[in-house]
Amino acid sequence: MVEAVIFDIGNVLIEWQPERYYDAIMPRAEREAMFAEVDLHAMNDIIDSGGPFRETIYDWAEKYPRWADKIRLWHDDWIKMAAPEIPRSVRLLQALRAKGIPVFSLTNFGIGSFDYACGFYPFLRAFDRPYVSGHMGVTKPDPKIYEMLEADSGLSGAQLLFTDDRADNIATAHMRGWKTHLFEGPGGWAARLVAEGLLTEREAQ
Incomplete structure (x- = not known):
C-alpha cells in the first residue's frame, strides 16, 4: 500500500530546459558550440550536490572568457530557465x-x-x-x-x-x-x- x-x-x-532558454537569446549554432565546449550540466551538478549557487557559476565563467557573459546568465537569469x-x-x-x-x-x-x-x-x-x-x-x-x-x-x-x-x-x-x-x-x-x-x-x- x-x-x-x-x-x-x-x-x-x-x-527545466536551459538549452531552450539559450536558443532564445543566441543563435542555435553558437549555443551548441558553447555547450560542446563548456559542460554546463556538470557545473549544475556541483550546485545540486551542495556547491554555492552564484560562486560556482561565476567561477566557471572565469574559466571560459569567450562564454563568460552567457555562463553568468545561468545564475542571473536562472528563473527563466526553470519555467x-x-x-x-x-x-x-x-x-x-x-x-x-x-x-x-x-x-x-x-x-x-x-x-x-x-x-x-x-x-x-x-x-x-x-x-x-x-x-x-x-x-x-x-x-x-x-x-x-x-x-x-x-x-x-x-x-x-x-x-x-x-x-x-x-x-x-x-x-x-x-x-x-x-x-x-x-x-x-x-x-x-x-x-x-x-x-x-x-x-x-
Whole structure:
C-alpha cells in the first residue's frame, strides 16, 4: 500500500530546459558550440550536490572568457530557465495533500537555487518532507539519496510511489522496490494516481 507519493521537480512540476532558454537569446549554432565546449550540466551538478549557487557559476565563467557573459546568465537569469510551472502536476500535488496523503519531493536541486525558486513557486514549500540534493550532499541516481529518504521517512519499497522524468533515476528507485512512474506528461501521472486508488478521476483533473 502506498503511504507516500514522491515528486521529482524539474520537468515534473517545473519545466527545466536551459538549452531552450539559450536558443532564445543566441543563435542555435553558437549555443551548441558553447555547450560542446563548456559542460554546463556538470557545473549544475556541483550546485545540486551542495556547491554555492552564484560562486560556482561565476567561477566557471572565469574559466571560459569567450562564454563568460552567457555562463553568468545561468545564475542571473536562472528563473527563466526553470519555467514555466506545469499546472496540472501542481494540481495533482495539491489534490493529494488535500486528501491527507503524504507528499515528498526528491529532487536534484541546489541549496541557493531551491530557495530562490520557492520565492516564485510557493508550492515548492508544500511538501510534507522535502528531500533536496543540495542539502543532502548527494544526487540522484546515487542509491545513497534513496537510502537517506527511506531512513528519514521510515518508509520503503511499495510504500513509496515515485515519479521522475529521467529513466536512470526511476531505475534506481525500482531496484529498491519502490513503485515508480516515468513522467512523460501530467496526464499519464494523473492516470497512475487514479489507478493506485489515491485520487478519483475528478480529483485528478
